[in-house]
Amino acid sequence: MNALPVPVTLHPDESALGYLSRVAAANGAGSLRDLCDHMGVSYREVVGTTFHRQGTWWAAVQRLAERIGVDPGQLQGRWLAGPGGDLNIGRGRVQRRLRLRACPSCLLDDTERGIGRVAARPYHRVAWTPWYVRTCHIHHVPLVVVGDENPPKIGYDFSLAVSPPGLVARLGAAERRLEPSPLVSFLYERLSGSAASGFLATLPTDIAAGLTEVIGAMVVHGDSFDPSSLSPAQWHEAGIAGFGVTGQSEQEFTSFLDDLVARRRSTLQRRSAGQMYGTLYGWLRRCGRLGSRFDPLHSLVRDHALENLPIGPRDSFLGEVTERRLHSVHTLAREHKVHPKLLRKLLKANGLLPADAAGTDDMLVIGVAEATEFMQFHGSLITGAEARQRTGLGRGAWDSVLKAGLIKPSLVGHKIRTRFRDLYSSAAVDEFVRRACASASRCSGEGRDFLPLELACKHAHVSQADALRLLLDGKVKAARIAKGKKGLRAIEVCLDELVALTHPEVPDGISLRKVEQALGTTTATVRALVDGGHLPFRLELHSANGRRNRYVAAEDLEAFAARYITLRNLASRTGRQIGKLHAEISASGVKPAFDLPSRCARFYERASVARWLGDG
Secondary structure (H helix, E strand, C coil): CCCCCCCCCCCEEEEEHHHHHHHHHCCCCCCHHHHHHHHHCCCCHHCCCCCCCCHHHHHHHHHHEEEEEEHHHCCCCCCCCHHHHHHCCCCCCCCCCCCCCEEEHHHHHHHHCCEEECCCCCCCCCHHHCCCCCECCCCCCCCCCCCCCCHHHHHCHHHHHHHCCCCCHHHHCCCCCCCCHHHHHHHHHHHHHCCCCCCCCHCCCHHHHHHHHHHHHHHHHHCCCCCCHHHHHHHHHHHHHHHHHCCCCCCHHHHHHHHHHHHHHHHCCCCCCCCHHHHHHHHHHHHHHCCCHHHHHHHHHHHHHHHHCCCCCCCCCCEEEECCEEEEEEHHHHHCCCCCCHHHHHHCCCCCCCCCCCCCCCCCEHHHHHHHHHHHHHEEEEEHHHHHHCCCCCCHHHHHHEEEEEEEECCCEEEEEEEEEEEEEEHHHHHHHHHHHHHCCCCCCCCEEEEHHHHHHHHHHHHHHHHHHHHHCCCCCCEEEEECCHHHHHCCCCCCCHHHHHHCCCCCCHHHHHHHHHHCCCHHHHHHHHHHHCCCCEEEECCCCCEEEEEEHHHHHHHHHHEEHHHHHHHHHHHCCHHHHHHHHHHHCCCCCCCCCCCCCCCEEEECCHHHHHHH
């Protein structure tokens, strides 16, 4: 080592190049370049175009340190302080044309409190090197660029940059104090090697700073602000606002993304997945091209997008998308080749979308699992006529099945050309037929006389819907599947068992249908008599459909028939024309026994019309 005449003390937070520049100034060298030339070391290798390559840079600094009598170990890691002394700072590496920046207040303090030559008193801090440090954490003033008057000559020579007479004083007079920033404090602590916690601690320092500023600018200036329009003071303000989001836990950051997507979606404007994240997506995309250091942050935002936006394997979002978690009406319609308008109606009709859901088909989303299950049953829609043909039922039987709710339409009142029709899921119709046939296959098919389901229902005076319900509920024990037939036409049942199940014997009980036949009147009349309390009844459970039906006791019916007679029966017995007979009875002042609706038959007490009965 050849020690220089004037030794220079190395400050704890001083950068390596800044120290070498002060050594040159303290020993009377015109510049750091002159010192390198005098010591036989290439200035370009020390601070030139290859300085970002750690091996070349450190070898040159080590040779220069040894030749000026300085321990090279003291300079190691002083380009950027921190664990390992990583030289790859900024956007993946130290920028080649890095501008020298400094805090005017710190320079004034160095000049006033330092010792030795005035030109060698101000020193360059390591923390002033990264682009993302914009202010001084001690004096809370913006860092200013020094040495811009003659960059080719000054290069990275800090002492030479601040050497013009009166420069430090002028910079100090023009300084403007800013609001203390928690982001700046975090960055200085991180650069000094202090341990950090929270969400930002999981990110590289430059990424943590950039993310915080972008989010803060979105909070202050809007979701789609223009980064080039912001001044340094505005970026400082953005860092303060953004630290309230990123300076906490990862959940706070995720909550910000939730609010961002919800806010963008509420405008009902059609946007791509990237546009839903505003300027943040553009920043992540640009920075992602600079290296894999952004991959963890990209993965976090991409995972959030998968949970909230309908992106899938065909899309690209901060890298390759390999899965899908949400479907939009558009993507679901495209995948299953269904018209979006029809699919939107289907989803609303079945409760998978709110009835008042608004927005474009790209904005209305549904989970992949729900969408897949839904499309398995509703992806292929058919009309009622086509569904009836698949079951093999006649028109009347099909109507009874629909009324009983055994098969339900997937979409009610869909307009096809000029008519509105109900649409049915072919899968749901086929599943109903399969279940009915499977139930028949599990029954005993020997030792009984069987009839096709349709014919057995006619003989038993029961609807096919009630018979199918009994079959599906497992109450039918004797049934089989006929060979050579398909669908419900293949089901055969035992007539005796069907009659026993659908028409249970009720002691001394007569159904309303038989009451109607016994009185020789209409269904509406019998129901009006029962509802009005004129004809007593009791409720009995019907085994086929589970409903409680009304029955009339035989003695009550006999007593009613012995006391009352209808106008029609009276006219039939007397051989009179019903209209003239009614006029004659009314003229005599005899009124009907009950006040029934006009469409019902007129009943008279036999005692009040005795003289007309006597004429017969």
